[in-house]
Amino acid sequence: MQASAGARALQRRAPRPAEAPCLGIGVGLRPKHYAAAIARGREGRLEVDWFEALTENYMVAGGRLPRVLDEVRGLAPVVLHGVSMNLGSVDPLDRAYLDALDALARRVEPPWISDHLCWTGVDGHNLHDLLPLPYTEEAVEHVSARIRSVQDRLGRRIAIENVSSYVEHSASSLSEWEFLGAVAERADCGILLDVNNVFVSAHNHGFDAEAYLDAVDPARVFQIHLAGHGTDGPLLIDSHDHPVRDEVWALYAHALRRVGPVSTLIEWDGNLPEFERLCEEAARARELLATVLESDARPGWDATADRATAGRA
16 A cells, blocks of 8 residues: 555655655554554545554464454555564574564565664573663674674665663763664664654653754654653653653654654554544644644755645645
8 A cells, every 4th residue: 555645745855765755644553453443444534644563463374463464554554663683682683583574574565674773682582671782882883783684684674763771881982872873874774763762761861852863864764753651750661651742742843853754653552542542643743744844944845835745644
């Protein structure tokens, strides 16, 4: 399924990586919303432009989930987002996992594939968490080499997501944004820019969230994530169980002014609302995108046309 007319217009008006067209505003594909999303899509009132599917849920040979995914693919583009590539670990890359991912990608034909800039296990044990890396030159070389190997196996560039963090490594010699940029450049991969994670980590570690965004290379940004976060004492927690907070919406506007129109996803995984409520969050993202483009004065941008087409995406 091709992107909506509004999303295609945004794609034409802003240079994007060739493999990461601007799809518009998407939401995560969750079992609770299967029936509503498919029904609304069949009736032509989907109100979102694309879906992001959690890769590991669909790495199965048969059953209900692949059938649902195939049906959703007929309604809107589907992007694959994983949590188990374990890019930062010292364990060997899981070749069986990559084979299964390659098979899934050949069936789904996603515009792009993403995973996290972190480690998730060691000695063959999955810790089921997205654990931060030390921000060092040694880690840059280690992770970028593994990403290049993954990309060679899949025959495509992938996007890596910045994770939220709650502790820091004493060995770090780079800022998080310097580390992210160095890995992306040396691996020649894309970036999935999670704006909520930037906000959460900035609060937890005391750095400037806008300075982080200003350091990201716009030409590498495949996608943006937005989510709601919770609190645990003095820490913010990337819990994905609340609406997007006003502070994160403001940071999203800053990101858009920096990188231009880019495929944006609303992540909501806990305390899931009805699909209609999720569509309301998507509508707010679309409205903000249109407003930011209207006020953008960079040469070569037709903000009026962007505003009109974004509203119809």
